[in-house]
Amino acid sequence: MNGNHRMRYERATDIVRLATRLQGARGGLTLDDIREEFAVSRRTAERLRDAVEAAFGPLEVLDTGDRRRHWRLQSTALRGLVRIAPEELAELESAARRLDREGLAQGSGALRELAGKLRALHRPIFAAEMDADLEVLMRAEGLAMRPGPRPRIEAGLLSLLRDAIAATRSVEFDYLAHTTGRQSRQRIQPYGVLYGNRAYLVGHAEWADGPRLWRLANVSNARATNETFERDPAFDLQRYAERSFGAFQEPPVEVVLRFDADVAGDAGTFLFHPSQTVVANADGSLTVTFRAGGLDEMCWHLITWRESVTVEKPARLRRRLAGMCKSLAAHHGAPDAVGG
Structure with a gap:
């Protein structure tokens, strides 16, 4: 497709897209709205508006109470043109x-x-x-267990990864390791995306012995390559996600948590893990049992329950939670030292 044909195609696409927006915007669109959305000059915005009117019929001018003119399209002509992707x-x-x-x-x-x-x-x-x-x-997408704040992800990255996963194409990107602070260029076979308190790419690198996790917030300058790969038919993203509490992968262990009676009702509404079983005890407390890895992420969550939860199994989760709490107490226990 030469440059002139590409320009005409892109302009036709803009006309259809603007027609869709003009029909779907309840309060209509102003010229400033069109300029901002399509990143064009005022004159080009006027031409796009006029082209929509010529192709799809007269535009309605709305009385919105402000001094700017708002246009809206009422037409049935778009039904055959709008594609739902x-x-x-x-x-x-x-x-x-x-x-x-x-x-x-x-x-x-x-x-x-x-x-x-x-x-x-x-x-x-x-x-x-x-x-x-x-x-x-x-x-190509899974959900890890801990919803929460989302760090910023480079614009267009998710779309690029989805396309690469669907086409089984390798991707390359710059990656900033959060533990060492070193940046490297990686070539990865993408398997899927996990959403939790952070978003991760699950992918395989030639140097690794299995799927690894890559923080999307630490990925930049990504591109899809022309190299295709054969996806492991035995890999299931949701099963991979369910191995852990959160996204961090480690061998699963049996976890038994007992929630005091005063929070049992609240705890009973939580899905701590897809494999969990819940038992209401005679004293009003609640016992939740599941198998998962990711002990640090479990500790981060269990801290929010304070003294209302008791870790019955495994002992190393209890020790890790106690150590984390002791470290936090030591850090914050001397207010005078930090200007109290």
Whole structure:
């Protein structure tokens, strides 16, 4: 495709995209809105608006109470032109899964209902192809167990990784090791993405003996290569995630936690791990049992329960939690030394 053809194609895509926005924006769009969204000059924004009107019919001018003119499109002509991408439906499903993990079933149900309506609007001829693409995309993402604040991830990185995972293409990126502070260039076979208190890429490097985790916040200058790889058919991302409490991988152990009666109701609403069993005790306390690795991440969470939880198994988790609390107490126990 030469430069002139590419420019015309991109402009046609912008016209359809603007038409979609003008139809979907309840309060309409102003010229300033169009300029900002499409990163164009005012004159180009006017041309795009006029092109939408010429292609799809007259634009309605809304009375919004301010001095700027707001335009909105009411047309049925877009139905055959708007394409719902599998990646967009995958984003809705990923968001629904995160809400599920946070106990917000009503919100996740609303997102899935919206996704169903969007699928119903899609042309049937592409339904099977979309289902296949969506299945591939969702296999490439998993959820670790600890929701929380998200560090910043380089723009476009998730899209690049999703495409590479679906196409089984290796990726290259600069990686800043959080333990040593050293930066290196890595070539990785990407298997999937795990979301937890941090987002991680699960991938295989030639020098490693199995899948490794790479913090997405520490990844920069990523690119997909032309090198394809054969994905291990035995690898399952969700099973990999469920080996741990959080994303850090280590051999799983049996964990037994007893929550006091005064917090048993609260603890009973938590999903600590997919493998957990919960038993209500005669004294009103609650015993939660599961198998997982990631003892440090368990300690970070258990600290939030303070004296209301007792680690019954394993002993090394109890010792690690006690050591962590002792270290924190020593660090914060002398307020006068830090200006009290």
